[in-house]
Amino acid sequence: MYKLFCEQYNGTLDVKYKMYYNIFMTSFNLGFGNPRKDICSFCVKKKASIRIEQDRARKQELVTELLVHKVRSRQFYSKLREEQDNSVLTICFDLMQNQALPKSPIGEAYYARQLWLYFLGMMRHRPGEQQKDDVYFYTWGEHQQARGANQVASALVHFVDQELSPNDHGIKTIRLFSDSCSGQNKNYTVLSTLNMLASKHKVSFQHVFPVRGHSYMPADRAFGRVEQILRAKETILLPEEYYAAFEEVGHVIKYGTDWGVFDFKKVADANLKKPPTFKITETKIREVAPPPAPLTVKNFYNAGGCQHTLLKRGKNWRALEAAPLDDTDCVKLAKKRDVKGLLIAMGQENNEEIKAFYDPICRTDEDAMETDDSDDEDEATVDINDDNW
Ligand SMILES: [Zn+2]
Incomplete structure (x- = not known):
């Protein structure tokens, strides 16, 4: 496109590629492809193996494996789209990529470590266009809290408590869809927190996870719209400027004033049976009902499940309570200097x-x-990589 532009204005305008690029990226509502749509590594690998496989029988096997994988990934989306009556609430949640503070186009910003601001999208999913009033962004900074299971569980509790606060809410089941990141969503802390919520509100939960590599979610749609707004802002110095962009797409729920973080991890740690009776990373659906119903765990979307008891003998969900977690500064010193x-x-x-x-x-x-x-990696890993707890 730049070449065509130069041809068109040959001799009359001297515009360098960088300037053209900057104006194109910030002043036009145009984009190529969808950068958030990750390509599934399993699909890529299988397709490559199928192409080079000489043995007919083995080739057929590989084709079948790829087909099964694709059918399963579609089952996740048909679950998400299943029609529901008013007694069912569907919630999707996902962490957006970290936002940098300060954000700046100057060269130094490429090499300097920046402060991370986190946005956890939490939204009601209903048929039709996504509405602003269904979209919420829970936000906090890495100078306030880590980015892990406790933060996700706490935001979830805050959201569900709000949804179920009117006396006539009529909701009996809450369906949750999130990606399978074990540090944040697919862990015993979030699972145990859902049990606490089921007991407190007398509602059931169904938490559904996608097939790895195929996790494009309604939350990504909201994130995409925010990214488009952010792209037009070259410089961002304060969190409020990010909030303003997110407010155009949904509602911003700020850490410290609107919501806080509780130590649900500690509750899970102290009260759940150890070792657990099932492997959490392999589960696709988890069904939590108010006590005394056991937990149902399914490793496939359309199959029966196994039942498990999570709590240690003599423990009771209703009696468990998470203590507020103090602010935790996760900013490395080298980053502060940068x-x-x-x-x-x-x-x-x-x-x-x-x-x-x-x-x-x-x-x-x-x-x-x-x-x-120490060199700071992309994330504050306080809660992450901790054996799915
Ligand atoms: Zn795939």
Whole structure:
């Protein structure tokens, strides 16, 4: 397109590719393809094996495996689309990719570590167009909390409590659809929290997970719309600027003022049988009903399940309560230094409004600074990779 542009305006306009690109990306509501649609590695691998396989029988086997995988991934979406009456509420939730603070187009921003702001999309799923009033974004910063099972469980509890607060809600079953990330959604902490909610509200839950690699969700649609708005904002210095963009698509629920985090992980840790009687990573559907009903676990979408008891003997869901979790600063020291440097490079070091937000976050203890050489990876992994708890 740039080449065509140059041909068209040959000699009259001298526009470098970078400038063309910037204007194209920020001033036009156009896009190519869908960047969020990840390609499934299982499908790619199987297709490649099928192509090179010489043995006819083995080739047929591979084709069947791919077919089964595809049928299963479709079953997830037909579950999501199944028609429901008013006694059923369907909720989809997913974490959006991390948003950077400060966001800036200057070169330094590519190399500096930035502060992460997290947005957990939580939405009612109904037939038809996605409505703003069905979309909620739970947000927090890595200077406040980690990004793991406790945060997801707490947002879920907040959302469900709100949904079930009117006396005439009439809801008997809540269907949940989320991706299979074990650090955040598919773990014993979230499962045990659903049991606590089932007991408290006398409702049933059905939590459905997609086939790995095929997890395009209604939440992604909302995220895509937010991304489009964010693309037009080259510079973002404060969380409020992100909130404004998210408010165009849904409602922003802010950590600290609107919701808080509770230690559901500790509850699960102290009260669940160990070792668990089933492998949580293999489950596709989990059905939780108010006690004393057992938990039903299904490894396939359209098959019977097995029943399990999660709690240790003598424990009772109704009696369990999670304690509020204090703020946890997950920002590495090296990142704090980078953020400070970036604000200076952006000429913001004396802006009082900016300082009021960043100074408490970037305050570093000089002693600790000398011992911290750790390289910050993409995520604050406090809760993650912990054996699915
Ligand atoms: Zn696939």
